[in-house]
Amino acid sequence: MTVHRLGRIAYDEALALQQRLVEDRRHGTIGDTLLLLEHPPVITLGAKNRGRSSNVVATPAQLADAGVAVVDTGRGGDVTYHGPGQLIGYPIFDLKPDRCDVRRYIRDLEEVLIRAVRSFGIAAGRVDGLTGVWSGQPGREEKLAAIGVRISRWITSHGFALNVSTDLSHFNLIVPCGITDRGVTSIERLTGRAVKMTDVEDAVVAGAESVFGVLQTV
Amino acid sequence: MSTDVVMPQMGESIAEGTVVRWIKKVGDVIDKDEPLFEISTDKVDAEIPSPGAGVLLEIKVKEGETVPVNSIVAVIGAEGEKPTASAASVPASGQAGSTSGPDGSDGSDSPEDAPENDAPGRANGAPASAEPATLDDLRRTRSSPLVRKMAKEHGIDIRNLSGTGISGRVTKKDMAEFIARGVPAPAGSPAARPAPTAPPPPAFKPGENVRIEKMGVMRKKIAEHMVMSVHTSPHVYSAYEVDFGKIDKLRQAKKAEYEAAGTKLTYTTFIAKATVDTIREFPFSNASLDGENIVYKRDINLGIAVALDSGLIVPVIRNADEKNLLGLSRAIQDLAQRARTKQLKPEEVQGGTFTITNPGIFGAVFGLPIISQPQVAILGVGSVDKRVVVVDDMIAVRPMCYLTLGYDHRLIDGADAGRFLQALKNRLQNFDESWV
Numbered sequence: 001m002t003v004h005r006l007g008r009i010a011y012d013e014a015l016a017l018q019q020r021l022v023e024d025r026r027h028g029t030i031g032d033t034l035l036l037l038e039h040p041p042v043i044t045l046g047a048k049n050r051g052r053s054s055n056v057v058a059t060p061a062q063l064a065d066a067g068v069a070v071v072d073t074g075r076g077g078d079v080t081y082h083g084p085g086q087l088i089g090y091p092i093f094d095l096k097p098d099r100c101d102v103r104r105y106i107r108d109l110e111e112v113l114i115r116a117v118r119s120f121g122i123a124a125g126r127v128d129g130l131t132g133v134w135s136g137q138p139g140r141e142e143k144l145a146a147i148g149v150r151i152s153r154w155i156t157s158h159g160f161a162l163n164v165s166t167d168l169s170h171f172n173l174i175v176p177c178g179i180t181d182r183g184v185t186s187i188e189r190l191t192g193r194a195v196k197m198t199d200v201e202d203a204v205v206a207g208a209e210s211v212f213g214v215l216q217t218v
Numbered sequence: 219m220s221t222d223v224v225m226p227q228m229g230e231s232i233a234e235g236t237v238v239r240w241i242k243k244v245g246d247v248i249d250k251d252e253p254l255f256e257i258s259t260d261k262v263d264a265e266i267p268s269p270g271a272g273v274l275l276e277i278k279v280k281e282g283e284t285v286p287v288n289s290i291v292a293v294i295g296a297e298g299e300k301p302t303a304s305a306a307s308v309p310a311s312g313q314a315g316s317t318s319g320p321d322g323s324d325g326s327d328s329p330e331d332a333p334e335n336d337a338p339g340r341a342n343g344a345p346a347s348a349e350p351a352t353l354d355d356l357r358r359t360r361s362s363p364l365v366r367k368m369a370k371e372h373g374i375d376i377r378n379l380s381g382t383g384i385s386g387r388v389t390k391k392d393m394a395e396f397i398a399r400g401v402p403a404p405a406g407s408p409a410a411r412p413a414p415t416a417p418p419p420p421a422f423k424p425g426e427n428v429r430i431e432k433m434g435v436m437r438k439k440i441a442e443h444m445v446m447s448v449h450t451s452p453h454v455y456s457a458y459e460v461d462f463g464k465i466d467k468l469r470q471a472k473k474a475e476y477e478a479a480g481t482k483l484t485y486t487t488f489i490a491k492a493t494v495d496t497i498r499e500f501p502f503s504n505a506s507l508d509g510e511n512i513v514y515k516r517d518i519n520l521g522i523a524v525a526l527d528s529g530l531i532v533p534v535i536r537n538a539d540e541k542n543l544l545g546l547s548r549a550i551q552d553l554a555q556r557a558r559t560k561q562l563k564p565e566e567v568q569g570g571t572f573t574i575t576n577p578g579i580f581g582a583v584f585g586l587p588i589i590s591q592p593q594v595a596i597l598g599v600g601s602v603d604k605r606v607v608v609v610d611d612m613i614a615v616r617p618m619c620y621l622t623l624g625y626d627h628r629l630i631d632g633a634d635a636g637r638f639l640q641a642l643k644n645r646l647q648n649f650d651e652s653w654v
Binding site for chain 1: 232
């Protein structure tokens with residue numbers, strides 16, 4: 001398995017890259033691959049609201065002011081925001097033959113992130129019924145990472161978005177994942193100190209290795 | 219020839235799926251394996267390939283509709299077939315109709331409530347594996363490994379039993395009752411187990427001063443299970459001594475905090491946490507044997523034995539590795555409480571993959587527990603007592619505890635058990651404070 005650290009890359013460009021890698025993975029020309037990257041500010045719509053954007057609360061003018069684009073995607077889930085300071089992970093994994101369980105895969109992704117943020121002293125966990133990684137007092141957890149996945153013939157794409165030093169005010173432009181009663185948070189907000197993106201990448205790779213087996217970094 | 223397209227099962231505990239988009243329209247020509255439609259379960263969107271080549275004759279489930287797994291969502295016919303004509307004939311065909319029978323009852327459950335144990339045949343359903351199955355086949359394939367094993371041992375054809383389980387599955391109870399009734403094995407099938415060479419000596423002699431009481435249901439079940447387990451698994455035991463000094467300190471320091479959160483921080487909570495992390499490290503400890511196959515369970519469902527006034531019950535914490543210390547603490551307390559007040563739901567005592575039992579509660583320094591089948595290991599926790607021990611060549615008084623692992627030597631060797639217990643001991647003695 002291979003990890004590619006791509007730095008900042010436009011959403012459309014990353015989407016095209018994922019589509020290519022999914023084909024390559026299907027034909028067996030590449031092994032399991034994990035892309036780590038950041039996006040410029042963008043609001044993405046999931047399958048739940050394809051063609052609709054009721055959970056985008058900002059007006060087109062406000063979005064233009066904030067320099068935020070809006071894109072339809074093929075992943076599961078509702079609307080979300082991506083932007084600088086957020087670590088995006090796109091695993092292109094073939095779950096055949098023995099990992100064909102989407103719920104297990106989602107839980108594994110959550111586990112990778114829970115383990116990763118622990119190395120920054122953050123106790124994060126799951127909230128029953130709400131996909132993602134959360135932190136905070138029981139009942140008042142805030143979302144630290146969002147997860148939205150697409151599976152095509154058991155090959156995965158899309159993945160997770162972990163808030164490291166994200167400008168959390170940009171989340172006010174949307175109702176994240178259609179969940180109205182919970183906030184969002186970031187590693188920096190929880191630790192109260194600046195955190196290097198590369199350190200978070202290292203922690204995520206270590207977490208992925210412990211959950212999915214050893215990854216090869218390129 | 220038409221091919222039914224069914225809602226695929228995207229995971230063991232997933233009972234339904236939502237069609238989010240049809241990629242093909244009625245009348246479109248489609249190749250086998252060409253993307254046909256998209257479904258959504260949880261936060262996952264999946265593209266489903268066509269199970270066959272031909273023309274899309276009929277779409278039975280509209281975009282946005284949610285249907286149980288294995289429901290027919292579309293029909294594909296040979297090229298040239300007319301949509302309307304064959305569409306009408308399809309629902310009338312026997313196979314199509316039967317789908318709503320056995321599967322419909324599962325599908326009506328919400329995914330979380332869906333029964334997920336005792337159903338090995340349902341795991342990893344590949345997309346669009348529309349193999350038509352008879353009711354009999356379903357009964358057989360959906361019986362648990364234990365039931366199939368019992369059937370094999372007694373030379374019983376499961377199809378001859380009427381099941382009382384979900385979707386007519388033959389349960390362990392059905393099988394046990396069938397065997398207990400002494401129904402002879404079908405002619406020609408070999409008697410499974412040779413009769414014991416000598417019957418056990420009588421429990422009492424005529425005239426002896428005794429009192430006789432009928433066994434309760436639970437007592438009988440425990441008795442049967444224990445006999446079955448020792449007949450099934452060659453048990454071996456290893457014991458490690460663990461210093462609970464650090465855990466004791468952490469517990470004292472955080473007890474009040476957990477009490478404020480409405481739960482008790484007990485030694486068992488720490489042991490459960492360290493054990494699930496160790497199970498995750500050693501998959502052999504979370505497995506079952508199925509004939510010549512080793513079945514590694516990806517879900518860690520931790521059973522915690524609870525003593526009742528009369529008997530014993532083992533409630534199960536599902537996916538215990540996904541809970542933090544507070545979550546485990548709450549789950550243990552809740553299940554134990556409801557076990558004692560007899561409020562457990564049947565599914566809360568099923569599907570365990572590893573068990574912890576705590577004879578130390580009653581003062582035992584260690585115990586040698588019997589494996590709960592079809593698991594392969596059980597952890598026995600002794601009492602935590604202050605003992606004089608040697609630390610850094612000095613005599614010290616430390617709270618010490620014996621942990622014993624009972625394991626099935628068919629699968630687990632002494633070296634494996636040693637590695638497991640060593641890792642568990644390290645986790646406990648150097649318990650990671652950030653978990654607390």
